Amino acid sequence: MSEKKPVSAAQKAATKRFEDKKYDKILLRLQKDSITSKESIQTHAEKAGESLNGYITKAIEARIKVQDNKEVDPVSEKMETEKEADE
Template sequence: MPNNSKARIEANNRYNAKAYDRINIAIKKGSKAKIQAHAESKGESLNGFIKRAIKETISRDKEMMGK
């Protein structure tokens, strides 16, 4: 594991603050492990799986609404 300097960590944090919005969710205890295991079984990270699930749900909802 690389030893990131304090300056590098601060630079990464500044970039992330400019480039990304954050969404925090709360789920029942034990759910995270189940979701993470499912994501990994599909070769995805937890974050990647959640983003895909959101994207697919929005697309499906739009189709159902005829948009």
């Protein structure tokens, strides 16, 4: 079994520059002991064979597509036009 080599400071800096250029990062606060807890989402992600980040990203993408197509929003179960009428 081979041991992992420590990551050099130069490699860490290069990785940080790449991530800063390619990705936006957000802080997501999840209430513990709820259906949207980190543990619950992680369990569902694993069942789907996805990473936590991938699972959350796909869920967001699906909701955006629904809203863009003015289909029924699975979260609120309302059409986009119905939401506007409620306001």
